[in-house]
Amino acid sequence: MAFGYRAPLIGSGEDATVVAFLPRWVGYAWAFPRIDHISFGIATTQDAFDHKALDRLLWDFMVSYYDVAQVGSLRKMQLWKSASKTQIDNLRHKAERYAARIPGLEPRTWDTRKACGEGWALLGDAAGFADPVTGEGIYYAIRSAELFADAYLACEPLKYEALWRKDFGGELKRASQMRRRFYGNFWGAPFTDRMIEFARGHRGIRKVLGQLVAGDQGYVNLKKKLARSALKPL
Numbered sequence: 001m002a003f004g005y006r007a008p009l010i011g012s013g014e015d016a017t018v019v020a021f022l023p024r025w026v027g028y029a030w031a032f033p034r035i036d037h038i039s040f041g042i043a044t045t046q047d048a049f050d051h052k053a054l055d056r057l058l059w060d061f062m063v064s065y066y067d068v069a070q071v072g073s074l075r076k077m078q079l080w081k082s083a084s085k086t087q088i089d090n091l092r093h094k095a096e097r098y099a100a101r102i103p104g105l106e107p108r109t110w111d112t113r114k115a116c117g118e119g120w121a122l123l124g125d126a127a128g129f130a131d132p133v134t135g136e137g138i139y140y141a142i143r144s145a146e147l148f149a150d151a152y153l154a155c156e157p158l159k160y161e162a163l164w165r166k167d168f169g170g171e172l173k174r175a176s177q178m179r180r181r182f183y184g185n186f187w188g189a190p191f192t193d194r195m196i197e198f199a200r201g202h203r204g205i206r207k208v209l210g211q212l213v214a215g216d217q218g219y220v221n222l223k224k225k226l227a228r229s230a231l232k233p234l
């Protein structure tokens with residue numbers, strides 16, 4: 001589930017992009033500046049969804065974002081600091097709400113999913129093609145359309161099934177197997193916190209995680225790549 005608010009830009013041209021992993025929940029919150037507003041949001045799994053608690057968390061995040069913007073340093077942003085009712089009310093009348101679902105299939109569904117048949121085919125979100133860890137689906141929507149077009153133009157539309165499986169099916173299944181672990185515990189702290197700590201101190205890990213976020217590093221060999229880069233000298 002994803003929901004959030006479209007709220008005004010700070011106006012200084014300095015609006016920052018922020019991604020913050022949630023305390024106690026699978027998922028993350030974001031601030032994405034756009035041309036005429038900032039999109040704030042939270043995405044988490046449907047089974048863990050608690051709208052009231054998550055909404056409160058998002059208002060705290062938004063109030064901290066604007067507070068820091070006034071101070072001018074994002075490093076000072078105190079994530080999840082409780083905002084007062086007045087602070088929230090001041091922002092509430094300027095924010096416009098939105099909510100939507102993002103598909104995030106379970107590992108077993110990837111084996112049984114069928115994305116085409118006689119006279120029909122599913123692409124993008126309709127087929128469930130979004131990354132179960134990050135919720136990103138734009139790439140897979142466009143890529144599945146390309147693959148279907150290839151099969152269709154070759155007069156073999158049913159070959160689309162084998163094409164998407166080979167192209168990105170394995171990656172998305174691997175991501176769905178990793179989802180719990182990605183947001184779970186690792187050496188006594190959330191995996192995400194540990195990875196940020198490691199990335200701060202280790203160039204190799206920072207590089208691999210940067211490639212993961214940019215979509216240049218897949219999930220299938222992620223563990224091996226992280227272990228290998230951790231063993232390289234700093």
Ligand SMILES: Cc1cc2nc3c(=O)[nH]c(=O)nc-3n(C[C@H](O)[C@H](O)[C@H](O)COP(=O)(O)OP(=O)(O)OC[C@H]3O[C@@H](n4cnc5c(N)ncnc54)[C@H](O)[C@@H]3O)c2cc1C
Nearest residue numbers: 002041100101102123124125126130135136137138139141
């Ligand atoms: C809040 C939020 C944030 C996201 N952030 C990211 C991100 O940062 N990066 C990323 O990669 N992905 C992100 N995603 C996921 C991404 O938006 C989707 O995976 C992607 O848009 C799927 O593309 P699509 O073409 O399959 O479906 P859609 O983009 O949903 O397009 C389907 C279109 O069909 C139209 N439609 C529906 N029914 C009918 C009908 N009966 N007749 C005619 N038209 C119809 C809809 O109006 C819509 O325009 C986000 C999703 C949400 C909800």
